[in-house]
Amino acid sequence: MLNLRNTVDGEVTRALKDFLAADEAALAASTLSKPGFLDCNLALPMKLARIRHKAPMVLANELASALAGLPSVARVEAASPGYVNLQLSDEFIARALTDVLAGEPERLLFKNGNGERVQVEFVSANPTGPLHVGNGRGAALGSVLANLLETQGYSVGREYYVNDYGSKMRLFAESIAHYLYPLLGFEYAMPDEGYRGAYIPDLARAIFDACGEELSVMAERERLEAVELKGKSLVLASIEVALGDIGVTFDTWFSERYLVENGWNDRVLEQFRARGVVYELDGAVWLRSTDFGDDKDRVLLRRDGEPTYTLTDAAYHFNKFQRGYRKSIDILGADHIGHIVPMQALMKSLGLPEGFLEVVIYQIVHFLRGGTRIMLSKQSGDIIELAELVREVGKDQARVFFLLSSADSELEFDLDVAKENSLSNPAYYLKYTHARLCSVERQAVGVGMQIPGSASAGDVALLSSADDRELIKCILRAQDEIDDAASARQPHRVLYLAGELAKATNVVYQKEKVISDDAALAGARLCLVRSARLLLGAYAALLGVSLPESM
RNA sequence: GGGCCCAUAGCUCAGCUGGAUAGAGCAACGGAUUUCUAAUCCGUCGGUCGCAGGUUCAAAUCCUGCUGGGCUCGCCA
Numbered sequence: 001m002l003n004l005r006n007t008v009d010g011e012v013t014r015a016l017k018d019f020l021a022a023d024e025a026a027l028a029a030s031t032l033s034k035p036g037f038l039d040c041n042l043a044l045p046m047k048l049a050r051i052r053h054k055a056p057m058v059l060a061n062e063l064a065s066a067l068a069g070l071p072s073v074a075r076v077e078a079a080s081p082g083y084v085n086l087q088l089s090d091e092f093i094a095r096a097l098t099d100v101l102a103g104e105p106e107r108l109l110f111k112n113g114n115g116e117r118v119q120v121e122f123v124s125a126n127p128t129g130p131l132h133v134g135n136g137r138g139a140a141l142g143s144v145l146a147n148l149l150e151t152q153g154y155s156v157g158r159e160y161y162v163n164d165y166g167s168k169m170r171l172f173a174e175s176i177a178h179y180l181y182p183l184l185g186f187e188y189a190m191p192d193e194g195y196r197g198a199y200i201p202d203l204a205r206a207i208f209d210a211c212g213e214e215l216s217v218m219a220e221r222e223r224l225e226a227v228e229l230k231g232k233s234l235v236l237a238s239i240e241v242a243l244g245d246i247g248v249t250f251d252t253w254f255s256e257r258y259l260v261e262n263g264w265n266d267r268v269l270e271q272f273r274a275r276g277v278v279y280e281l282d283g284a285v286w287l288r289s290t291d292f293g294d295d296k297d298r299v300l301l302r303r304d305g306e307p308t309y310t311l312t313d314a315a316y317h318f319n320k321f322q323r324g325y326r327k328s329i330d331i332l333g334a335d336h337i338g339h340i341v342p343m344q345a346l347m348k349s350l351g352l353p354e355g356f357l358e359v360v361i362y363q364i365v366h367f368l369r370g371g372t373r374i375m376l377s378k379q380s381g382d383i384i385e386l387a388e389l390v391r392e393v394g395k396d397q398a399r400v401f402f403l404l405s406s407a408d409s410e411l412e413f414d415l416d417v418a419k420e421n422s423l424s425n426p427a428y429y430l431k432y433t434h435a436r437l438c439s440v441e442r443q444a445v446g447v448g449m450q451i452p453g454s455a456s457a458g459d460v461a462l463l464s465s466a467d468d469r470e471l472i473k474c475i476l477r478a479q480d481e482i483d484d485a486a487s488a489r490q491p492h493r494v495l496y497l498a499g500e501l502a503k504a505t506n507v508v509y510q511k512e513k514v515i516s517d518d519a520a521l522a523g524a525r526l527c528l529v530r531s532a533r534l535l536l537g538a539y540a541a542l543l544g545v546s547l548p549e550s551m
Numbered sequence: 552g553g554g555c556c557c558a559u560a561g562c563u564c565a566g567c568u569g570g571a572u573a574g575a576g577c578a579a580c581g582g583a584u585u586u587c588u589a590a591u592c593c594g595u596c597g598g599u600c601g602c603a604g605g606u607u608c609a610a611a612u613c614c615u616g617c618u619g620g621g622c623u624c625g626c627c628a
Contacts, residue, residue: 029568036572043570046608056608081608083571126628168628193627256628284626295554295624302626309628337555338623363556364621368563405564408556410621412563417577421590424577432590440587447587488567496565499575510583510592529587551590 001099001108005030005480008040008086011070019066024048030086032477035470038075038085045082056082088476090457096476097455100531108538109482113153117324120146122331123243124161127235128172129197131242131386133376134333137365137411139386140402140544142331143248144491145360147542149329152486157325160250161316164232165257166309171195173228179204180227184216203231242387247395247544256312264315265307268350269300271318277349287349294345314346321352329358329489337361360489362407368414393418396545400427403495403543426499430540433502434547437533440514444526447515452527459524467511468528471504475531482542498539505532 008030013020016028027047030040045059052059060078067076067084072092077085100108122142125135146156163169175194179201181187190196207215207230215223236253243249259265269285272278277288278300285301287310300311320328332339340359347357366373369382376384383389390398397418404426405411421428445451452459463472478497485493514525540547 026568031568031570034571041571043609046570049608079571081571163628166628282626286626299626304626306626308626310626313628334556334622336623341554361556361622371562409564410557414563417563423590425590426576428590429576432588436588436591443587484567490567492565493567496575499565503575506591507593509587510589513587515587551588 001103001479002096003479003483004032004040004096004476007072007092008088011072012042012067015067015070016063019063024051032473033085035466037079037083038077038087039469039473039476040086040088041079042084042086043082045078045084049082060084090460093460093472093476094455094457097460097472097527097531100475100534101455101527102453103534105534105537106541108535109479109542110151111153111479111483115153115155116326117157118149118154118327118329119157119159119320119325120149120329120331121159121161123239123248124163125239126163126168127232127239128168128195129235130199131239133367133384133386133389134365136246136386136389136398137362137402137407138331138333139243139246139248140399141360141362141407141491143544144399144403144494144542145329145331145486145489147544148482148486148491148494151482151542157252158250159252159254162232162236162253162255162257164255165260165312166306169228169232170224172231173224175200176204176207176227176231177224180208180215183208184212203234206234207231238387242385242390245387245390245395246398254316256316259312259315259319260307264319265311268315268318269311271350272300272314275349275351287346289342289345289349292345292348294342298342298346310342310346313343314350317343317347317352317357318350321356326353327356327358329360331360331362334361334363358489360407363410365402365411365413368412369416371416373412389415394427396431397425397427399544400430400495403492406490406492426495427545430498430502430536430545431547431551433506434533434536434540435549435551436509437505437529437536438549440509440529441526441533444515444522449515449522449526452523452530455524455527455531458520459527462521462524463528465508465512467504467507471501471508471528471532474501474504475535478535478538494539494542498536498543501532501536501539505529505536508532 009028012028012030013025020028028042028044030042033039033041045056045063048059049056057078057080060082063084064076064078067073072089073086074089075087079085120142122138123135125131143158146158149156171191171193172195174188174191177188178190178194183204207227211230215226218226272287277291279286279288283303284299287298287300289298290296298310299308301307317328343357343359367376368374374382376382383392393415401413401418402411417424423429441451481493481497485491508528512525514522514529516522537547
């Protein structure tokens with residue numbers, strides 16, 4: 001649908017071509033006004049006042065006359081202390097509503113782009129255990145961000161990086177072995193730092209049932225390796241199911257082991273050597289990452305010759321670039337905050353383009369039950385796995401609640417509210433509003449009204465109450481807001497937009513009847529209410545939330 | 552100690568190219584029901600936007616310092 005800002009600013013800039021110097025044109029940006037003023041405003045006079053040494057109001061009046069007669073604008077007026085206010089024309093608003101009514105609902109907020117390939121990498125939890133409730137936030141943020149980027153015309157790849165190589169995996173295998181081997185008739189000591197979750201003995205049992213006999217005749221080395229692979233694939237399968245249940249799917253599950261076994265580490269190591277950014281010390285190979293903004297140099301190959309996570313991470317991002325991605329947006333939990341600087345230094349030392357890697361960090365989630373924070377620990381006995389959370393509150397509620405605050409802020413997830421059917425539950429509010437609007441449409445059809453495929457200036461003229469206008473503004477700003485949310489990488493804004501639209505729609509619904517004896521007015525209201533419903537559906541599609549037609 | 556994040560109504564949070572009266576939900580109180588779904592809506596109450604400086608015609612928003620809280624600082628991943 002149309003960009004309000006681009007359209008208005010374009011017209012303003014053209015109209016003021018002779019009035020403004022080149023460097024002044026950038027100051028002519030418009031904003032959508034608050035209630036009580038005309039639709040849009042320009043603060044341009046106040047900005048120009050200093051440059052031109054003229055009083056803001058004088059400039060405002062000059063600009064107002066220069067702006068008379070813009071195609072999309074019905075009225076222009078100067079306002080104290082130096083604004084130019086614009087009222088959009090009914091024709092323009094009708095065009096915007098028609099965009100919504102006639103468009104393809106699920107692609108309403110999509111724009112054309114150059115199809116540049118962008119990857120969103122998220123969740124990427126180690127395959128050594130089930131997903132924790134905290135992973136849900138990354139899942140929700142990543143999937144909605146990926147959707148948002150698609151609206152901008154990017155070709156988006158959703159990727160899960162499987163950290164299936166290294167000492168953690170070995171520890172995982174040994175932890176399983178501790179429970180599995182006795183079933184085979186041997187012992188295996190639980191390692192000191194072993195995994196102790198209840199799922200470990202479960203995995204041991206499952207592996208025993210699946211291939212106990214084969215394992216019992218293997219050589220020890222081979223057996224532990226087999227346990228690791230089997231354990232990994234069982235865990236990954238459960239992770240995939242849990243993610244599916246919260247509405248998240250990936251295009252690729254990318255294996256760290258693949259990188260190591262297919263020479264990618266060697267390749268980047270060679271590249272580092274060729275660029276002269278490595279050195280040897282104490283038997284280890286180091287990257288001189290401090291040359292690229294890191295606060296300390298990093299080991300690439302340990303004294304025992306094994307690659308560090310740092311080296312493989314470099315290989316991984318290099319591989320992404322080689323696969324054609326021009327940007328990698330990595331969504332990480334707050335415990336990875338310290339990785340940003342070293343990772344960016346890695347990108348730079350590899351010679352990847354500036355801005356190739358973007359990192360979105362999300363802060364901790366606190367869960368509430370009965371109004372108090374619950375401790376998520378093995379001892380507490382409360383939910384701890386993402387799958388349990390989704391089972392308890394439902395997919396849509398889980399997604400919405402994980403998006404309730406900006407990634408930068410800590411989040412409180414109230415399990416009781418998420419299950420409530422009331423206004424305090426935003427997921428429910430969206431669903432209810434949608435069902436109610438669908439009901440209106442059904443009844444309108446029932447009394448013989450046509451479902452509108454477009455809106456006319458005449459329709460818009462009839463939608464003149466303050467509440468109608470607020471709802472119209474909500475619709476008009478949708479594309480601008482989505483563009484901003486995408487470029488700022490802030491998926492939570494989609495939820496807030498949906499909530500504001502639902503609120504504005506309910507106000508109109510409550511005050512003004514759609515179906516009435518006045519056929520022209522009824523038609524106009526149906527245009528408005530249906531536009532709102534379709535847009536609500538478009539937001540919900542981005543959020544990955546389903547809206548019922550009745551409830 | 553260094554780095555990053557946060558601090559806005561009693562609570563949880565929005566507020567994003569700096570702009571006109573700082574918003575929402577919850578909580579509290581009062582109202583609307585011959586209903587196009589009241590699972591809704593309206594009103595009232597509630598704010599030194601952590602503190603102190605600075606930049607600006609204009610600061611919750613930008614800059615500096617401080618205070619309080621969170622995360623983090625491995626030849627782990």
